[in-house]
Amino acid sequence: MxxxxxxxxxxxxxxxxxxxxxxxxxxxxxxxxxxxxxxxxxxxxxxxxxxxxxxxxxxxxxxxxxxxxxxxxxxxxxxxxxxxxxxxxxxxxxxxxxxxxxxxxxxxxxxxxxxxxxxxxxxxxxxxxxxxxxxxxxxxxxxxxxxxxxxxxxxxxxxxxxxxxxxxxxxxxxxxxxxxxxxxxxxxxxxxxxxxxxxxxxxxxxxxxxxxxxxxxxxxxxxxxxxxxxxxxxxxxxxxxxxxxxRYEAEDGVVIVYASMYGSTENMMEAIAHSLGSETTGALRIHNLARVHPSYILTDIWRYRGVILGSPTYNTGLFPLMDHLIRLLENKMLRHRVAGVFGSCGWSGGALQELGDFIRRMKWELVEPAVEVKGAPREEDLKRCALLGANMLKQLRTGIPRGGEQGDSL
Ligand SMILES: Cc1cc2nc3c(=O)[nH]c(=O)nc-3n(C[C@H](O)[C@H](O)[C@H](O)COP(=O)(O)O)c2cc1C
Ligand SMILES: [Fe+2]
Ligand SMILES: [Fe+2]
Incomplete structure (x- = not known):
């Protein structure tokens, strides 16, 4: 040229x-x-x-x-x-x-x-x-x-x-x-x-x-x-x-974004992904925040209707990379997504509260249950993770999400 x-x-x-x-x-x-x-x-x-x-x-x-x-x-x-x-x-x-x-x-x-x-x-x-x-x-x-x-x-x-x-x-x-x-x-x-x-x-x-x-x-x-x-x-x-x-229109699909220091939140992610993967009609994208630049994660979240965020608790709040991602999303003012949250903590927690607050501020639709686990997830915790995945699919199948709806837990 x-x-x-x-x-x-x-x-x-x-x-x-x-x-x-x-x-x-x-x-x-x-x-x-x-x-x-x-x-x-x-x-x-x-x-x-x-x-x-x-x-x-x-x-x-x-x-x-x-x-x-x-x-x-x-x-x-x-x-x-x-x-x-x-x-x-x-x-x-x-x-x-x-x-x-x-x-x-x-x-x-x-x-x-x-x-x-x-x-x-x-x-x-x-x-x-x-x-x-x-x-x-x-x-x-x-x-x-x-x-x-x-x-x-x-x-x-x-x-x-x-x-x-x-x-x-x-x-x-x-x-x-x-x-x-x-x-x-x-x-x-x-x-x-x-x-x-x-x-x-x-x-x-x-x-x-x-x-x-x-x-x-x-x-x-x-x-x-x-x-x-x-x-x-x-x-x-x-x-x-x-x-x-x-117009914030999205394709069928779910993006799971997570961070995990010692594997507990990651194990929860696997259970969610498994429940989605067995039935999903759209795309399934999984991003580890420590490995993927938020530029690409933002792109996928803009593209697909479902988003599931997982973070361990870190110094009473969100894992710093997740904190960064949600600030970016809030700044971009992305609308009309269906969201779920999960994560592991050690004692009093804090990350899930912040994720829930974020989703309410974004006026995204929150899918139940919000799964918070102390330490490593047990069998019943993983079942709740699978339920989150199944409910996400159910919610996505009901059609285009209505902006402004809020979940009532957390
Ligand atoms: C640096 C650091 C800070 C932490 N701060 C908190 C905290 O403030 N509150 C809490 O409940 N757990 C805290 N934890 C415990 C983690 O949330 C817990 O180990 C969790 O299982 C980590 O999940 P992961 O295996 O997915 O990394 C902290 C852990 C680390 C390493
Ligand atoms: Fe330019
Ligand atoms: Fe420019």
């Missing part, structure tokens, strides 16, 4: 793959990298749509140089949000193309000043306003808080390309090409799209729904997010995925 890739007579993809960063936002693992998609419109006017993080700048600038001579220069840089994974190259671009105007809304300008100390040569656009580049015509749609306050989408009307920002984006570098129809197996890309959604965007699901309503009237031929695939064959499919995820 050394040169830009032509998307249509005027439009080029000039993004770069990042294979050096270990954790996106220093939080979310990206073992397969990530792409920063940037686009160049070559018309009577020359416009860059989003830039890249301040890595791989050599490669990025080379791509621009191949398409744009020094004389011609760049007229506009449209920034759809200021997060540095897209604005990192702004300063160098301004040095190279001093005439270039940066285009954004009022909030963009505030953040541009705060992050880069730039406030001159800025063109302010409003919701619905146009920018004519020649044959190509950009319209701006302000879609606030997905996931920064200044986020907006840009629609190129002539070729019906929606530059959607982070919405519809995904982790992983673009290895087998940038287009949806060039990918042999979309499954892994869709998984990384969901992981990106749950890790980065999901908290703002309500705002995603508003953004989707806003673009519903556009006849989108190509969907060009700032990360991940360019959707030119199935843009509606990508929109449909985002619609489902941001």
């Amino acid at each position: 050394s040169a830009g890739i032509k998307l249509n007579e005027h439009l080029y993809w000039i993004g770069v793959n990042d294979r050096q960063t270990d954790f996106f936002e220093e939080l979310w693992p990206i073992p397969n990298g990530i792409a920063y998609n940037s686009f160049l419109v070559l018309d009577d006017k020359v416009a860059l749509i989003d830039a890249v993080k301040d890595i791989s700048l050599d490669r990025y600038l080379k791509k621009i140089r191949k398409l744009v001579s020094r004389d011609r220069g760049i007229d506009y840089l449209i920034i759809k949000h200021i997060e540095p994974d897209h604005s990192g190259a702004v300063k160098i671009l301004r040095e190279l193309f001093p005439r270039m105007q940066i285009v954004g809304n009022r909030k963009t300008l505030e953040l541009l000043a705060a992050f880069h100390g730039i406030s001159e040569n800025f063109l302010t656009v409003d919701d619905g306003s146009f920018l004519h580049l020649g044959g190509c015509r950009l319209q701006f749609h302000i879609t606030p808080m997905v996931h920064w306050p200044e986020t907006m989408m840009t629609f190129e009307q002539r070729h019906q390309v929606l530059f959607s920002g982070d919405v519809f984006g995904g982790f992983t570098a673009l290895d087998d090409g940038i287009f949806d129809d060039r990918i042999r197996d979309l499954g892994p890309y869709e998984y990384e799209m969901l992981r990106y959604f749950t890790n980065v965007i999901g908290k703002y699901s309500v705002m995603v729904q508003k953004a989707l309503a806003k673009i519903a009237g556009l006849d989108i031929r190509m969907l060009a997010p700032t990360h991940g695939l360019i959707w030119r064959n199935w843009p509606r499919h990508a929109v449909g995925l985002y619609d489902r995820w941001s």
Whole structure:
């Protein structure tokens, strides 16, 4: 991918793959990298749509140089949000193309000043306003808080390309090409799209729904997010995925997440898993918190309707990794799940109380029984674990959970 890739007579993809960063936002693992998609419109006017993080700048600038001579220069840089994974190259671009105007809304300008100390040569656009580049015509749609306050989408009307920002984006570098129809197996890309959604965007699901309503009237031929695939064959499919995820719709299946220092909580988990596994209709996923990064666990919990959390008591409360996970879930404000809880303690306990409180705060449906055991589980304890599994299945079979219902034990 050394040169830009032509998307249509005027439009080029000039993004770069990042294979050096270990954790996106220093939080979310990206073992397969990530792409920063940037686009160049070559018309009577020359416009860059989003830039890249301040890595791989050599490669990025080379791509621009191949398409744009020094004389011609760049007229506009449209920034759809200021997060540095897209604005990192702004300063160098301004040095190279001093005439270039940066285009954004009022909030963009505030953040541009705060992050880069730039406030001159800025063109302010409003919701619905146009920018004519020649044959190509950009319209701006302000879609606030997905996931920064200044986020907006840009629609190129002539070729019906929606530059959607982070919405519809995904982790992983673009290895087998940038287009949806060039990918042999979309499954892994869709998984990384969901992981990106749950890790980065999901908290703002309500705002995603508003953004989707806003673009519903556009006849989108190509969907060009700032990360991940360019959707030119199935843009509606990508929109449909985002619609489902941001409505908290889930697939059939159960995720068991547990921690265990000395094996008691793990033995309980095995009994629950066994009772689920013998009858389950959907997927069964089991995650040991000590071994799996919460990025992947969040993704599964967003994906499946049932979740069962197991934690030993640790210093009167939750095992620290479980504490971290539930804080993340609460921050992401995931709704409409069916949940069960279990765990082992030594003497006075505490973990199960906290798990129960968490589920009530989330307004998830709590499945009985909450199984708490002192020390190692005995035969009758394991039977209660199996009952929890059986009740979870029963509850899931009754259909879509109603948000707002609460269990009455604990
Ligand atoms: C560092 C540490 C702190 C603990 N704190 C408590 C506690 O505050 N209250 C309690 O009831 N048990 C406490 N326990 C006991 C554990 O909850 C108990 O050993 C339990 O069976 C561990 O389950 P596991 O085998 O799944 O790790 C503690 C254990 C350890 C190692
Ligand atoms: Fe972002
Ligand atoms: Fe981004």
